[in-house]
Amino acid sequence: MVGEVTVISGLHKDLAALMDRRRVYTGREDLLAYAGDAAPAAGRDGTVLPAAVVVPVDTAEIAAVCRWADRHLAPLVPRGAGTGLSGGATPGPGSIVVDLKRMDRIVEIDRSNLTAVVECGVVTQNLQAAVEAAGLFYPPDPSSLSVSTMGGNVATRAGGPRGVKYGTTKDYVLGLAAVLPDGSLIGYGGKSVKMSSGYDLARLLTGSEGTLAVITGITVRLLALPPERRTILAIFPELDAAAEGVAAVMAQGAGPCALELLDRVLVNCIEDYLRMGLPRDAEALLLIEVDGHPAQVERDVGLIEELCRRYGARSLTVAADAAQAESLWRARRALFPAVSSRAPTVLTEDATVPRSRVPDMVRAIRRIARDNRVEIGVCGHAGDGNLHPAILADRKDPELMERVERTVAEIAREALRLGGTLSGEHGIGTHKASYLEWEFGPRGVELMRRIKKAFDPNGIMNPGKLWIER
Amino acid sequence: MIKGPFPEDLAAEIDRCTQCNFCLAACPVYREDRVESAGARGRIDLVKAALVEGSLPVSARVKELVDRCLSCTNCTQVCPGSLRVDEIVAAARSVLHDTYRFALAERAFLRRLFKQRAQGGGSKTAASLLRGLNLFGGRWPSLANPPFQQRVTPVIRPDGPVRARVAYFVGCGVNYLYPDTGEALVQVLAANGVEVVIPPGLHCCGLPALALGDHAAAAEAVRANAALLSVPDVDAVVTDCTSCGYMLKVKAPALLAMDDPDLPRAAAVSGRIVEATEFLAGLGLAREPRRRNVRVAYHAPCHRHWCDDLVGATVRLLSAVPGTGFVPLREPYRCCGAGGAFFLTHRELSESIRRPRIEDILAAGAEVVVTQCPACRWFLGQGLAGQSGVRVMHPLALLAGSH
Numbered sequence: 001m002v003g004e005v006t007v008i009s010g011l012h013k014d015l016a017a018l019m020d021r022r023r024v025y026t027g028r029e030d031l032l033a034y035a036g037d038a039a040p041a042a043g044r045d046g047t048v049l050p051a052a053v054v055v056p057v058d059t060a061e062i063a064a065v066c067r068w069a070d071r072h073l074a075p076l077v078p079r080g081a082g083t084g085l086s087g088g089a090t091p092g093p094g095s096i097v098v099d100l101k102r103m104d105r106i107v108e109i110d111r112s113n114l115t116a117v118v119e120c121g122v123v124t125q126n127l128q129a130a131v132e133a134a135g136l137f138y139p140p141d142p143s144s145l146s147v148s149t150m151g152g153n154v155a156t157r158a159g160g161p162r163g164v165k166y167g168t169t170k171d172y173v174l175g176l177a178a179v180l181p182d183g184s185l186i187g188y189g190g191k192s193v194k195m196s197s198g199y200d201l202a203r204l205l206t207g208s209e210g211t212l213a214v215i216t217g218i219t220v221r222l223l224a225l226p227p228e229r230r231t232i233l234a235i236f237p238e239l240d241a242a243a244e245g246v247a248a249v250m251a252q253g254a255g256p257c258a259l260e261l262l263d264r265v266l267v268n269c270i271e272d273y274l275r276m277g278l279p280r281d282a283e284a285l286l287l288i289e290v291d292g293h294p295a296q297v298e299r300d301v302g303l304i305e306e307l308c309r310r311y312g313a314r315s316l317t318v319a320a321d322a323a324q325a326e327s328l329w330r331a332r333r334a335l336f337p338a339v340s341s342r343a344p345t346v347l348t349e350d351a352t353v354p355r356s357r358v359p360d361m362v363r364a365i366r367r368i369a370r371d372n373r374v375e376i377g378v379c380g381h382a383g384d385g386n387l388h389p390a391i392l393a394d395r396k397d398p399e400l401m402e403r404v405e406r407t408v409a410e411i412a413r414e415a416l417r418l419g420g421t422l423s424g425e426h427g428i429g430t431h432k433a434s435y436l437e438w439e440f441g442p443r444g445v446e447l448m449r450r451i452k453k454a455f456d457p458n459g460i461m462n463p464g465k466l467w468i469e470r
Numbered sequence: 471m472i473k474g475p476f477p478e479d480l481a482a483e484i485d486r487c488t489q490c491n492f493c494l495a496a497c498p499v500y501r502e503d504r505v506e507s508a509g510a511r512g513r514i515d516l517v518k519a520a521l522v523e524g525s526l527p528v529s530a531r532v533k534e535l536v537d538r539c540l541s542c543t544n545c546t547q548v549c550p551g552s553l554r555v556d557e558i559v560a561a562a563r564s565v566l567h568d569t570y571r572f573a574l575a576e577r578a579f580l581r582r583l584f585k586q587r588a589q590g591g592g593s594k595t596a597a598s599l600l601r602g603l604n605l606f607g608g609r610w611p612s613l614a615n616p617p618f619q620q621r622v623t624p625v626i627r628p629d630g631p632v633r634a635r636v637a638y639f640v641g642c643g644v645n646y647l648y649p650d651t652g653e654a655l656v657q658v659l660a661a662n663g664v665e666v667v668i669p670p671g672l673h674c675c676g677l678p679a680l681a682l683g684d685h686a687a688a689a690e691a692v693r694a695n696a697a698l699l700s701v702p703d704v705d706a707v708v709t710d711c712t713s714c715g716y717m718l719k720v721k722a723p724a725l726l727a728m729d730d731p732d733l734p735r736a737a738a739v740s741g742r743i744v745e746a747t748e749f750l751a752g753l754g755l756a757r758e759p760r761r762r763n764v765r766v767a768y769h770a771p772c773h774r775h776w777c778d779d780l781v782g783a784t785v786r787l788l789s790a791v792p793g794t795g796f797v798p799l800r801e802p803y804r805c806c807g808a809g810g811a812f813f814l815t816h817r818e819l820s821e822s823i824r825r826p827r828i829e830d831i832l833a834a835g836a837e838v839v840v841t842q843c844p845a846c847r848w849f850l851g852q853g854l855a856g857q858s859g860v861r862v863m864h865p866l867a868l869l870a871g872s873h
Contacts, residue, residue, distance in 0.1 A: 027531055028526055029526065029535060033505070055505060082494075083490060101504065144490065144492065147491055147492055336550045337550035337552070340488050
């Protein structure tokens with residue numbers, strides 16, 4: 001049910017004075033599209049609408065909106081493509097959503113310094129295409145990259161399959177430009193690869209989920225595009241053995257650029273969906289990719305084949321060409337729709353552990369699923385310890401949702417117990433706000449609150465995210 | 471608050487949406503309007519609130535947003551769940567028509583045009599209908615007189631041995647607007663040993679009615695065409711129009727109820743539908759075409775997803791013409807903004823969607839643009855007129871020049 005809009009008198013007139021009025025929206029028909037993000041629980045059905053949506057085209061407009069909001073104590077919710085899975089872009093009542101997708105210029109690709117400068121609204125895939133055309137490489141590859149924005153990726157420290165070799169967005173940010181809530185502009189870092197000067201504000205803003213400032217400009221470092229790429233599919237009769245195999249591949253330094261695990265539940269989901277001939281009785285499937293210099297790739301493929309066999313892989317396919325590799329990746333890419341067609345609501349968890357603990361975590365997830373009588377498909381970027389247990393749920397079934405919530409909490413606790421973290425690449429948002437103290441303790445979270453206070457004394461920046469407001 | 475009778479199955483289809491927003495980047499209207507309410511996800515969320523739940527009043531803005539959709543299906547093509555957004559939008563329009571008596575004039579016009587065509591009506595009546603209703607304003611092409619179907623014999627046999635036999639579904643685009651495409655199709659297929667059967671009295675495929683939410687008229691067209699296209703002993707039913715093909719292959723059987731006596735026939739026809747370029751590419755040319763030195767750009771119509779590999783087939787077939795070279799477009803799959811008849815009612819929006827497409831074509835240095843969609847052809851042709859000598863035609867028409 002669509003909720004009412006919190007009416008703020010003079011809001012539309014005030015905002016329209018700051019930018020072209022055609023880019024200020026206060027009608028419910030338009031606000032409805034900004035009620036949530038891709039998190040299954042967040043803002044569904046438009047029960048909470050923002051008071052307004054503004055679509056600025058430059059930093060000056062963003063600064064003006066910040067100043068206005070700070071003066072009027074109106075919450076601001078910066079928004080990229082709304083593809084987040086943690087509720088980070090969900091507006092509270094009376095808030096103003098700042099849609100940043102029109103800030104979409106690639107300012108510069110610098111071949112001699114291996115850097116790119118972009119505005120926050122540049123679509124990740126567009127940056128990748130532009131740098132690859134120049135023989136360069138921007139590795140972070142969240143699965144929403146066809147639509148997600150660089151600003152959103154930075155704000156959530158987005159990752160992706162390539163994280164196992166190349167790290168995540170946080171490892172590529174060299175510098176940021178941002179607007180503080182009082183409308184002042186700050187910049188930190190730039191094209192220098194080394195920097196040992198002052199607090200690293202770029203790192204601090206990276207992953208801040210819109211709670212400190214509006215990130216407007218980003219300088220990222222680039223790599224040379226790897227010339228060769230090979231894909232391997234391995235089928236295992238035991239999930240444990242596959243998880244052990246993952247740990248061995250990583251420990252032996254085969255250096256894959258992707259190492260994806262799917263368990264039997266998910267293999268069957270995908271096979272139901274695609275009918276591509278995956279073995280339904282396989283307990284686990286590993287999709288492994290290596291890239292780099294051809295000779296290195298050849299050696300890594302050999303090593304990975306040997307290790308998979310040693311850990312009991314019953315079949316191994318090495319793609320002969322790009323087309324065959326693509327067809328192997330089809331299975332992994334179909335995961336999201338395949339699982340979605342199995343249950344009305346699917347929660348994709350993001351618990352992450354040190355990679356050596358992947359087998360323990362997989363076992364724990366299975367146990368937690370059994371204890372709470374919920375169905376969980378285990379998959380994830382197993383090579384970097386970032387698992388995505390897919391919990392099959394139904395928002396319309398409150399009893400089931402209670403068990404699902406318990407399951408989410410238990411998985412989070414288990415990841416922390418194994419020395420891991422609440423989130424590998426999705427962020428905390430509203431979804432895990434109540435768990436943050438489990439990871440950092442009351443003092444750790446208190447310090448984070450004080451840092452926020454220094455940036456945002458009036459508390460207007462994306463309130464309700466990261467931790468529960470007191 | 472009025473609750474429209476929104477179809478349950480499509481309400482459930484909306485509920486399948488995971489809000490992933492992948493459709494945003496693919497939606498040509500979002501790319502212009504740059505507000506998420508104008509994208510596919512925003513649109514179906516709005517339909518749910520206004521027409522399924524009734525929790526949002528049906529306002530002028532609701533109508534505007536529901537109407538502001540090209541039915542191009544680019545959203546469906548990138549949707550992880552392949553949600554049938556165009557059907558949700560069509561159903562929403564249908565509810566808006568029935569409940570709010572909205573767009574009744576367009577509907578009435580379409581129904582009359584349908585009847586005209588089936589009764590072998592001429593272009594003059596069609597044209598006067600159009601002008602008389604004065605619905606669309608703007609430039610309107612001169613219509614083919616007589617229409618294509620009245621110019622051809624029902625069976626065209628090749629001179630040499632028969633390699634294949636097909637039934638040809640003549641769409642309204644060819645019948646009234648571009649008979650040259652139909653003539654090229656018949657000529658090229660006959661020259662390559664294909665016997666062509668054109669059943670007399672074909673109806674419009676029904677897609678325009680569906681887009682306006684007139685399910686009854688669309689289903690009527692499906693039944694009539696299913697009967698006419700059930701030609702025995704044909705290898706395929708070909709169409710040269712990707713939108714007619716989309717209707718006949720995907721939409722037609724889905725429009726009829728499970729117990730509809732015409733369903734088996736419609737399903738059998740659907741199973742045989744192949745786009746003509748793709749059919750010929752699959753069959754292979756019987757002889758090498760004559761040299762033709764020309765730089766060609768391919769504008770792939772949005773409604774291509776029901777084909778196996780329309781882009782590959784088109785490139786393969788025309789590459790067989792010595793001297794013909796493809797110039798790559800910067801964005802090969804970008805929509806031209808025509809959206810069937812959408813451009814007639816949303817001229818400004820359509821023209822701004824078209825602008826970068828025209829620039830892309832001119833920058834590529836193309837002399838000819840080939841495309842399978844008559845609406846794309848007309849709309850791109852208008853955009854290219856005056857500022858260049860670039861011609862737009864069906865791929866088979868280019869091939870016909872080399873036979």
